[in-house]
Amino acid sequence: MNIEEAVIRALRDIEFLIPKLILSIILVCIFFVIAIILNRVLSKIFEIVKIEELFKPFKKYVGMSISFTSLILGIVNVAIALTALYSISSVAFPEWVDTINAVLDYFGRVVSVVFLIAVVFVTVSRIAEKIAVEEKMKSFMTLIMLFIVIVLLIDVTNLSHEIKSALAWGLSIGVGISMGVFSAWFFFRDIIRR
């Protein structure tokens, strides 16, 4: 194929794409306006009914300062973004729906892993603080946690199934043995010493 023909064919592809992109811009703008209005209305309503008061005891219990208004608004915005994404794909790019589903599925897994890691770290550090464990014990817990996190991360990587399985098995056995040895020492150290 000569350069002239290639340019013409590429231009035809572009010509096919332009209306779809314009439509996408319009849709993004519409959803953007909806998001701004919804955010404004919801935050005003939350402010009037003092929604943060409702979550005060929960905040005390968790011991973290989270703005629930921001959290709910964040969830609303994610919902609007998803609606916008699917609207654009169904109107302008219907052939991309499966790809978008796959990407979102993967993204969901990554998010769940990140969320799980955060929960594990927060919980362990809270327990360590509450029961005032000694430094060695803390290090051991961190090590176990890291192993668990690695297993979770392996789950979302793009490695082959065999490698993933081998790594997960290896780490799980390692974690299991470590915990077994640790438990034996922790509960039966007096007997072992004798």
Added chain:
Amino acid sequence: MKTDGRVFVLEALMAGFYVNITRSIAPIFLASVGFTIQEIVKINLYAYLLATLIAYVSFRFRHILLKDIKKFLVIFHSLERIFWGLIPISYFLNILPICYTLAVLMTVPTSSLISLAIYSLETSEIKRTLYLRSSLGSFSNLIGSITSILVLVSISGVEKYIFLYAIAASVGIISSVLLTMADIGAIRITPIDEEIRIRSVNVFLFLVVLSSATAIVGAIWTPHLIWNLHAKDYFAALLSMTQTATTIVAPIFWAKRSYGSYRIAILTASITPFLIILTKQPELHVPIAILYAFSTNGSSILASFLFAELSKARDVLAFFLAFAYAFSQLLGMALALMVGDIFKMFIIASALFLIALTISLLAIPEVAVDVEKAKVYSRIVYNVTISGYTFSTTVAKETALLALRLSVLFSVFLLLTFLYRVAYYLSL
């Protein structure tokens, strides 16, 4: 009287004839060439959307127009008449929506500039000129109505519309020529104090809601008569003439009334849309038209009195009125299109009249039952409107910026796609 004032009075005498024919025949013409009620509303919606933008832009950049009012006035005045005159021909050229939109757009700067030109006269001269313009304008309006009926009855086919619009545009152009003889003085941009701002915003709201209601009734009544009640086009024109004649007589009744009696005018106007939709006999629409014109005339006299109190900032007022008119038409058409059904459109019109009445009762001290409370409410309405305005301008700016950024991003994406596609095709 100075030469200037006379020119504007003569202009109104000529323009009344042109305005009556072009505006009142437009819905009849559109309905008779096959446009449905929804299509007519849609055309108006797009036209007034652009007109509102033009009104806003001309207000923001009014310093440019104020530099040479006469030059801009003559240009827009003539263009308005040309575009309105071309409407029937544009139908055969398949560009009717474009021509109609341009015609509507030209009315915005024209109406602002003509008001400004009149306000540039001496204060004593302004009132006299306005009064004479109104009287002679009404008279030529009536002549226009009679001409429309005679032409519609005597000529058949679409030619009658071409003929009518040609006569109207020719007379309209004479009024533009008359304006070249006017000696228009300079107008300076005046700062507005807060009290006037509060009053202007409330009067603006009142006027917008009231005009939206009349816009809906004005746009759908004639097509409803032609399409649903199978009335002849000249009958629709007769209805328009009845309204014109009523608006000539009605001010005699309303002018000396107290502000409170205008409440009855608005309330009566809110009942008429129901009467229109419930009356299946076209002939009975004539007394309804008289009642409607009589009550809306009372409402518009109230609006003009309220505006007269704000006349200190004349440069702002002229643009303000044009913006209020364009925006009210846009709001009316958008609401009508949203509800879709003709019965609901009339209900919306009625509801808008009632909202206008509520605004006047709550936020306009002259009409309110409790003046002290009205002053408090007017401040609240002002604050809500201003924050709404600020919010919507911020959203508009942000959205425009987002659209611009996305356009740039997509352009880069298109460029990359082009380059990689060329490379891909070359590799084949």
